[in-house]
Every structure is written in C-alpha cells, then in structure tokens.
Amino acid sequence: xSLLKLCNVSKIYNQGENRIFALDNVSMEIENxxxxxxxxxxxxxxxxxxxxxxxxxxxxxxxxxxxxRSVEHLSENELSRIRNSTIGFVFQSFNLIPTLTAFENVExxxxxxxxxxxxxxxxxLSALEEVxxxxxxxxxxxxxxxxxxQRVAIARAIASQPPLILADEPTGNLDTKSENDVIRIxxxxxxxGRTVVVITHGKKLARVADRRITISDGRITH
Ligand SMILES: Nc1ncnc2c1ncn2[C@@H]1O[C@H](COP(=O)(O)OP(=O)(O)O)[C@@H](O)[C@H]1O
Ligand SMILES: [Mg+2]
Numbered sequence: 001x002s003l004l005k006l007c008n009v010s011k012i013y014n015q016g017e018n019r020i021f022a023l024d025n026v027s028m029e030i031e032n033x034x035x036x037x038x039x040x041x042x043x044x045x046x047x048x049x050x051x052x053x054x055x056x057x058x059x060x061x062x063x064x065x066x067x068x069r070s071v072e073h074l075s076e077n078e079l080s081r082i083r084n085s086t087i088g089f090v091f092q093s094f095n096l097i098p099t100l101t102a103f104e105n106v107e108x109x110x111x112x113x114x115x116x117x118x119x120x121x122x123x124x125l126s127a128l129e130e131v132x133x134x135x136x137x138x139x140x141x142x143x144x145x146x147x148x149x150q151r152v153a154i155a156r157a158i159a160s161q162p163p164l165i166l167a168d169e170p171t172g173n174l175d176t177k178s179e180n181d182v183i184r185i186x187x188x189x190x191x192x193g194r195t196v197v198v199i200t201h202g203k204k205l206a207r208v209a210d211r212r213i214t215i216s217d218g219r220i221t222h
Contacts, residue, residue: 003034005065005068006059007063007065008027009052010024010025010061022218023048024217030053030195034210034211037197037205039199039214046215047199054089054166055083059072067086088154088158090154094150096156097141098141101140103124106128109156115160123159125137130185132151136152146173146175147174148178154170164197165195167199169198170198172201179202186198
C-alpha cells in the first residue's frame, strides 16, 4: 500500500469568469521511504499539490488516500490530528516565532500535542542536535543566519518524529552553503526512514531525490 495516493485529483479556483485548474486530474503514488522532488515553473500547481498531500487543503474532485485512508470525509479536527501525528512541514520562509528561542520554537508544537515537559525537552534537544544546532538552543531567530533558522524549522518539523516530511522550497531563500546543509539534513532524514517530499527550483536538491515529478499547468508531465 502506498503512503500517499492521489486519484484524479483536481483543485479549481474561480477568478471572476475564469476557472483555474491549479491541479488538473492528477494521479500519483508515493511509497513509504521514498525521497521525491516536485519540480515545475512558478504557478504550475506545486504548492497546491503539497498542501493537499499535507491535508492543509482538500481536493475539489478526485480522491486522496493517506496511509490507505481517504481524507474526503474527515472533519477539520481529524485532519489536524493526522497532520500533527504524521507530517512535519518545512516552508521557504522558516516561519519561526521571533520572540521565542530556537529551543522554544521547536518545543511549541510538542506543547500543543500535550507532551510532558520532560519529554518535550528531550525531543526538542535531540531534534536540535540532529540538525547540528545544540549550541544555538538559547538563541532567538534574529541571532541566527537564514540557514540556521531553516535548520531550526526542520528541527521543529521532526521533533515529534513524524514519518513524513513535506517541504515547500526549503532552500529557496538560502545561500549555497546553507542550501548544502539543508540538502544533507533532508537526505539523512530520508536515510533514517522518513518519507520526504520537497518542492524545489534547485537542481541540487532535485538531484538528491530518488524520484522527480514535474508538473506543468496543474498536470503531471513526467
Ligand atoms: N488561493 C488561491 N486562489 C486563487 N488562485 C490560486 C490560489 N492558490 C493558487 N492559485 C492559483 O493556482 C495556480 C497554482 O498555484 P501554486 O500551487 O501556488 O503554484 P506553484 O507553487 O507551482 O507556484 C496558480 O495559477 C495560482 O495563481
Ligand atoms: Mg509554490
């Protein structure tokens, strides 16, 4: 059974008279343990696809199965529970809370999940260690470079040890060295058993993936 399976999924936006098929009859499967890169021009539907895979959005047509289970009739609460237990998200713009330290940023989603203080500390510190930032735990985002902030965001995504990592252009705002750091971390996460799906414009990141899916005008072209 595939971890992720889309069957004839469309997502349609209405803009005045025009209907835009952000996704147009997309079918695809991703297996457990795969590292997949989604590539394509700006506006081609990549983020829409990732948002559906991450249960942040739902298809207008077609079916999405996560772990063999259709998400179609799930309530907002159930979707949120699935997101929290299954998926770690990483975005291009880090989305850290500026007034919290690196440690507190990583710890916050664990707090929302009701995990005890001791366990939170253990999980958050080990996630920061995994991205090589143990020494920076007490720093605020403004005291960190862009690359370090993205590594904190990755630590936050992996702290609860989700089996699936979804990243929307995670290296889009980074210099070459930080880009390489982030690529290395994502590759290592995949090698330790996580399924990773990244959207990227970067050739290097696309190259380390096992598989590349290209979309154009809402359709998978290869
Ligand atoms: N909330 C929205 N409302 C209207 N149109 C949208 C919305 N989100 C995305 N779109 C349109 O859907 C298409 C795909 O967008 P998106 O998935 O963000 O592409 P990409 O991530 O590849 O740049 C674009 O034409 C975009 O303008
Ligand atoms: Mg996008």
